[in-house]
Amino acid sequence: MTPSLREIQKRINSTEKTKKITNAMHMVAASKLGKSETNNEAFIPYAEKIEEMVHHIVESYGDHQHPILIPRKVKKVAYFVVTSDRGLAGPFNSQVLRKLEELIHKRHRTSKEYTIISIGRMGRDYFKSRNMPVLRSVTDLPDHPYFSDLEDLTFDTVQFFVDGEFDQLEMVYNHFVSAVSQEVRVKKILPLVNEDDVDQLKTTKHSEFLFEPNEEQILKTLLPQYAESLIYGAFLESKASENAARMNAMRNATDNADNMISDLRLQYNRARQAQITQELSEIISGAEAQDD
Template sequence: MASLKEIDTRIKSTKKMKQITKAMNMVSSSKLRRAEQNTNQFRPYMVKMQDAITAVAGADKNSHHPMLRQREVNKSGYIVITSDQGLAGAYNANVLKHLLKDIENKHNSSEEYSILVLGQSGVDFLKNKGYDIHDSLTEVPDQPSFKEIQAIAKKAIDLYSDEAVDEVKIYYSHFVSVLENTPSMKTVLPLSPEDSSLGHGQMSSYEFEPDKEAILSVILPQYVESLIYGTILDAKASEHATRMTAMKNASDNATDIIDDLSIEYNRARQAAITQQITEIVGGAVALE
């Protein structure tokens, strides 16, 4: 049995750890509320963009814009969204496992794909596994702005436009609720017929100048950047929710450990008191 001092030290250290995890839980809860607010505020913009895409691309079935044209896939581009820091449960592991499973099932060589990574956790993991990373973005803010994300989104679009890759897929953790998130994948390039007809097309009766192809060359890259940015906002909400849950579980586990150690401490203390009484009584009897 451990000594009273050792048990007391463990109790104190666990209490300090509980204070830290409880504070991190509260911080993550606050960040989650802001992340959900950002997602809700961004949604009306996406709706208007979808309306414009539907009006221009949806009505023009013969559009030859590269972002709307399916082509043979010889090389794939993957964007994977992870966190910069740990302590988020299985958030990073689930997303990376989903990515690696698809790579192993689909590709025989690293020449058949390019990876763009958001988050230091993903960069470290993939480098340790020996994967080549085409580009990365670390130190992503908890509440990222569109401008901060636009650079790497543009690199993904350029890869596709230059035909360096024939498709672009994004891997992330989809936020369902505080207690649920799911590793997900969606194709952002080329845009599917469903993507180009998500809006209501209220502008379909408008005349477009100079022509629809010229307009598509401007708004389609912006739309894809918006898709990527909206996905990152979704992933950030999932990250904060997962970290909040992980820190709550850690705090609850700390409470259980403290309770168990307190019982052990009281038993050890009682045993020590009993031993002292026994020694005193034994000494008194010896003196008689």
């Protein structure tokens, strides 16, 4: 059934309202992306410096007994999954959740072999609807988080590992490549040392540097902070990726609305022409009938 002119005009008006909303969301996301990129870039020097310090102390300290360093038999894996609190971000959430499902299907036979630490409402609701084991979940974090916003979560996550709640921690999140490109990354956080590196660390020569109070005390403080910084850094990347994904999704939605409005206006003009032609035909037919 051919739609009437009123119906077509109503669809045009509705689409134009949607376009205004998506265009506004695009501009908001673009603004947030700029701040997220700045935060991410500002954190990189700190992350690199603390990594350098940790590696230096670990290589110079012969007795590597800190629980964060020591690899152990992996009986249970924790996945730290970062999603968003809101949708309308294209494949941002779905590609992370799909990657997690692939890892679980490939590695684990039962739900007792893994657990999940979740950031974001989209991930939390997804896991809850599928009865997946969640050790801890956090939602409603700010768009531009400070380290203090994640401090409790990162501290608890490291402590869970130390206490033996799980034997390996991996992050699944969107790595920020550029404003138009984000890729899912799986990054092992804990333990900090791989099994293959243990023998090498044991044979590493001690440096001639002196540590105050001593290497053990420094590592006890620094190693958890390093692990927490890895989590926080990945979260900053995820936030930048989220804003970029939402910006691109809203820009595409705005472009699609433009195309739809053009098609509807063309349809409206054709229908209007057909109506005018029909009206003229009826007038001419009526005039000819009167002449007869």
